[in-house]
Amino acid sequence: MRKTNHIIVVMFIGVLVLLIGCTSKDKKLNNQLNEMASNLNESAPAVLDPHTRFDSVGVTPDNIFQYFYTLVDIANPDELLSSQKDEIVSNMKKAFATDKSLRIFVVNDVTIQYIYRDTVQNVIDIITIEPNTYK
Numbered sequence: 001m002r003k004t005n006h007i008i009v010v011m012f013i014g015v016l017v018l019l020i021g022c023t024s025k026d027k028k029l030n031n032q033l034n035e036m037a038s039n040l041n042e043s044a045p046a047v048l049d050p051h052t053r054f055d056s057v058g059v060t061p062d063n064i065f066q067y068f069y070t071l072v073d074i075a076n077p078d079e080l081l082s083s084q085k086d087e088i089v090s091n092m093k094k095a096f097a098t099d100k101s102l103r104i105f106v107v108n109d110v111t112i113q114y115i116y117r118d119t120v121q122n123v124i125d126i127i128t129i130e131p132n133t134y135k
Contacts, residue, residue: 033059066113077118096134
């Protein structure tokens, strides 16, 4: 009976150490992503083209990296985004495959979201890029 209790205690401690290690890794990644977001936000807002303004970057508690954009000076932002969505996704995939500064996303399987809003901040579309898409 005593040996069984000892084994249970050792297993419990092992599981606890494993959980703490995973949580610590996720927290470290979240801190790194938040630092990156903070650095990017220093240059925001920024006009990217006649209809797209980069507003900010955010990071969710579960390490989803979110870029926020506003579509401006266009009567139908839904139509513009719809017509360019395939090209946008293709360009994003290429960037993740070639840009070494984005390696943190690839190595850590970070999901990326591009959130497009209209001028009153209504969400037009959210483009989600899963790690298996850009690897």
